Amino acid sequence: MNLEPNKYFGITTKSLKTESFNISLTNHLANSKISLHSHEKPYLCLLASGTYIEESNITDIIIQGEVLYRTANYEHSNSFSDKGGLCLNIEINNHQKFTTLNELHLPLKVSKQKGILEMYKLLYGIKRCLSNDIINIYCYESMIAVMNVFNGKGDINWVKKIKELINDNPLETISLDKLSIEFSLHPNYIVRKFKEITGFKLSEYLTKIRLEHSVKQLLISNENITSIALENGFYDQSHFNRNFKKHIDTTPNNFRKVITG
The missing domain is CATH 1.10.10.60 (Homeodomain-like)
Structure with a gap:
């Protein structure tokens, strides 16, 4: 099953479209399971609370505070723990334009890292219902910060x-x-x-x-x-x-x- 842009399983509590991004907050019930699926666009996901197991070509345990990058059409299934979960999902509306303008390279494979402050700041802003232009800036800051970490930009x-x-x-x-x-x-x-x-x-x-x-x-x-x-x-x-x-x-x-x- 290939999901349309900004469509995620779970209970969507927030769904925003800014100038450059699609953003959603999804709650997942305790012990809930999500069948095999993929997303039409590449996206970032901060697991703000909970734990789940992701099954694809490998099995991975995703814990609270981790940020995931998933490529477009990456097939996976999820099984949440007895604590459920809260996910912050960010998609780029036009990732070719975004990466060109910002001189960024999207990772060629799925990646995982510890959560970064920019994404927690974005989560707080969404919870506080800040204006779309501010949320759009927070998304830019989050996306660039995460991609710089994934790509190790400029590091010796x-x-x-x-x-x-x-x-x-x-x-x-x-x-x-x-x-x-x-x-x-x-x-x-x-x-x-x-x-x-x-x-x-x-x-x-x-x-x-x-x-x-x-x-x-x-x-x-x-x-x-x-x-x-x-x-x-x-x-x-x-x-x-x-x-x-x-x-x-x-x-x-x-x-x-x-x-x-």
């Missing part, structure tokens, strides 16, 4: 390794001296070149990844905000709140209430 080997180190161990202390020794590079060169290649200062990238890690805790646990802040490497709740608001335009507490409510 040591930059890629530093990013992997931070992504895999976001709560570990990052030592410039140790990185300098490991890669035989001057600390000043690491800092300058990392910004040139990634667009982020090293400190900004580390903060961004730690915020992504904290978002998942906000949504799956009942821990208080201060504990989550300290566990994710922030000085205190105030420091956490400032950085969270800078990236997602709201406080961690309000984000939790809007998304889980």
Whole structure:
């Protein structure tokens, strides 16, 4: 079964069409199953809550907080866990035009990565019923951020390794001296070149990844905000709140209430 654009199984709670994107939020009941199907267009999906098993040519377990890229006409079936699931789906209306204008290359195969802040910001904006032009901008930011990660745009080997180190161990202390020794590079060169290649200062990238890690805790646990802040490497709740608001335009507490409510 090949689904039309912006058509997904589950209970659609939001369906939007902006200037460049089709967006939908779908809820999936506990232990629900979706038969073999495909989608007419390539799309991104953030699993905002729940867990499911995807069956295709391989079997994959998709967990909360992961972002999927699925190529057009990719056949798969899904089986949700006893917690059900909430999916944020984004399609590009005209992906040939979009990729040309933004000098992006869509992955040639299905891909999966950890959730990124831009998509959580988009989810929050949709839940708050922000205007379509703002949602369209959030979609652009999400799509470009995800594609840059999937494609490793501009990365050189040591930059890629530093990013992997931070992504895999976001709560570990990052030592410039140790990185300098490991890669035989001057600390000043690491800092300058990392910004040139990634667009982020090293400190900004580390903060961004730690915020992504904290978002998942906000949504799956009942821990208080201060504990989550300290566990994710922030000085205190105030420091956490400032950085969270800078990236997602709201406080961690309000984000939790809007998304889980």
